[in-house]
Amino acid sequence: MSDQKKMAIIATKGTLDWAYPPFILASTAAALGYEVQIFWTFYGLQCLKKDLNLQVTSLGNPGMPMPMPMPVVVQALPGMQSMMTMMMKQKMKSKGVASVEDLRELCIEADVKMVACQMTVDLFDMNPSDFIDGVEFGGAATFFEFAGEADITLYI
Amino acid sequence: MANFDQELDASGLNCPLPILRAKKALGTLEAGQVLRIIATDPGSVKDFEAFAKQTGNELMESGEEGGKFVFLIKKA
Numbered sequence: 351m352s353d354q355k356k357m358a359i360i361a362t363k364g365t366l367d368w369a370y371p372p373f374i375l376a377s378t379a380a381a382l383g384y385e386v387q388i389f390w391t392f393y394g395l396q397c398l399k400k401d402l403n404l405q406v407t408s409l410g411n412p413g414m415p416m417p418m419p420m421p422v423v424v425q426a427l428p429g430m431q432s433m434m435t436m437m438m439k440q441k442m443k444s445k446g447v448a449s450v451e452d453l454r455e456l457c458i459e460a461d462v463k464m465v466a467c468q469m470t471v472d473l474f475d476m477n478p479s480d481f482i483d484g485v486e487f488g489g490a491a492t493f494f495e496f497a498g499e500a501d502i503t504l505y506i
Numbered sequence: 507m508a509n510f511d512q513e514l515d516a517s518g519l520n521c522p523l524p525i526l527r528a529k530k531a532l533g534t535l536e537a538g539q540v541l542r543i544i545a546t547d548p549g550s551v552k553d554f555e556a557f558a559k560q561t562g563n564e565l566m567e568s569g570e571e572g573g574k575f576v577f578l579i580k581k582a
Contacts, residue, residue: 378522381529382560446520446547456526 355384358497360505364393366404373453380460389493391467398481405435510542524550535581543577
């Protein structure tokens with residue numbers, strides 16, 4: 351269908367918080383009738399792993415709301431990252447925010463096309479069998495093939 | 507509130523789940539049938555307006571009932 355609207359996303363981040371924007375926008379766009387393709391590159395590829403182990407950290411992110419003021423050196427202590435990740439997941443659950451896994455599943459159900467950056471896969475010696483089924487592999491030209499006809503293109 | 511054919515309780519769910527669930531529920535309806543949606547996400551008020559406008563499904567009613575937001579959407 352040539353009159354269908356299209357959205358192309360480049361997703362570059364591999365943290366729990368930054369996994370949300372591409373999945374939220376892609377699933378919603380699909381629900382609105384868009385054809386959606388996400389090109390996952392660099393750390394974004396973590397979001398395609400079958401076993402997601404996405405973490406969140408306040409380090410280097412002074413904008414993160416903290417339950418209590420905490421010096422940066424304390425934030426850097428061992429175990430802090432997993433604690434923050436756990437707290438973030440709990441908070442999201444209590445606020446009715448979907449898990450990344452659920453949003454990803456909704457995207458796949460809605461036929462959002464996932465393209466993994468072949469160069470990154472090679473660069474980090476990633477194993478394609480660690481990724482969810484249905485992922486395609488390609489490069490910049492593959493992205494432009496779709497993005498060139500897209501109504502919306504986002505870099506996240 | 508007018509009659510409806512199916513009800514979707516999206517209470518407690520946050521963006522974008524009410525929209526995604528509504529889209530799925532509409533998929534099971536026939537054209538002309540009405541879906542009633544209950545939500546607690548304040549953002550859903552504007553979102554369902556936008557959803558209706560973009561998908562062509564008609565937002566027949568949008569209101570508040572007992573502290574919750576209630577929408578009626580007729581499938582196009």
